[in-house]
Amino acid sequence: MAHRNQIDSHLQALLEVGRFKDYGPNGLQVEGKAEVHKLVSGVTASLALIEAAIEAQADAILVHHGLFWRGHDGRVTGWLKARLEKLLAHQINLFAYHLPLDAHPELGNNAQLGAKLKLVADGRFGEQDLGFIGAPEKPLSAAALGALLQFRLGRAPTVVEGDGRPLKRVAWCTGGAQGYFEAAIAAGADAFITGEISEPQAHYARETGVAFLACGHHASERYGAPAVAAQVAETFGLEHQFIDIDNPA
Structure with missing residues (x-):
């Protein structure tokens, strides 16, 4: 078990988030339960991944492609509302790391x-x-x-x-x-x-x-998120599961 802030701080340091200029926010994008027991990793914070994480009884999700990107106009409607609604209703933390997760010399x-x-x-x-x-x-x-x-x-x-x-x-x-x-x-x-x-x-x-x-x-890009999540799980004694939602792109 670990507090979400412990996980966030660990990932900020591990992935050297501060040295990157990115297209969206890296780190905790959606706040859920304070205590994390199970972490799910995946490529993209799609509705399918969120629903699979709920089914897996996860407390947190770690992805490469999060919910918020440069140029987003701030409205919570449509697909974004549907994803956020699920995360908030089940109090699931969403961690997202874009360029920092690409660049890590061993786990990226x-x-x-x-x-x-x-x-x-x-x-x-x-x-x-x-x-x-x-x-x-x-x-x-x-x-x-x-x-x-x-x-x-x-x-x-x-x-x-x-x-x-x-x-x-x-x-x-x-x-x-x-x-x-x-x-x-x-x-x-x-x-x-x-x-x-x-x-x-x-x-x-x-x-x-x-x-x-x-x-x-x-x-x-199927391999960085589970490698980083496995390191986090080992560090804090968490359960970890990688869920691959297929994408033809």
């Missing part, structure tokens, strides 16, 4: 995806040093890297193969980080892995020869 989304692919980061790149770059165990082709992603994440990625060079340096940044592709190229990557692809990236890959692989926003 990028580190955990790298571990899945046996990629060890030896450098950072991009805005706020969110991108990771390192070498695979041995050089491989873009097709082989795509097959590895499909095997590890259970989803066929979109692969733009570049010029077919052996991939000796691989860069990655989970989620919607397609805008980091040019920074990855400048950092010396032979390939870049992220969650999403937009129209320009295919052209950049063909014109620079650097492979681009998009493996799904949700699929690439």
Whole structure:
């Protein structure tokens, strides 16, 4: 058992929240019960995750994608009302960490995806040093890297193969980080892995020869939240359950 403020303080320090400029508030977004016995983790604070956490008798939820984002106009209507109503009625604490959870060198989304692919980061790149770059165990082709992603994440990625060079340096940044592709190229990557692809990236890959692989926003970010929540649970003696709400995006 732990007090929600203990958990909040621990996470603020662990994830170095203060050093990031983010798109929304990191930390305790919805206050629930003071004492936490069971913690559920998930990717996004969707209604389905909240309902599953209620069914699991959780006192707190830890997610990567919370409820509040830059540009929100402050009205509690529609989907936001439905989610908040459930959280407040069942007194469930909601903790959300966006960029800090991406960036943690061991427990974050990028580190955990790298571990899945046996990629060890030896450098950072991009805005706020969110991108990771390192070498695979041995050089491989873009097709082989795509097959590895499909095997590890259970989803066929979109692969733009570049010029077919052996991939000796691989860069990655989970989620919607397609805008980091040019920074990855400048950092010396032979390939870049992220969650999403937009129209320009295919052209950049063909014109620079650097492979681009998009493996799904949700699929690439399933690992940070449960890793952080497991650390919290071990620290405070809590029960922890990861609940994956599938998302095709």
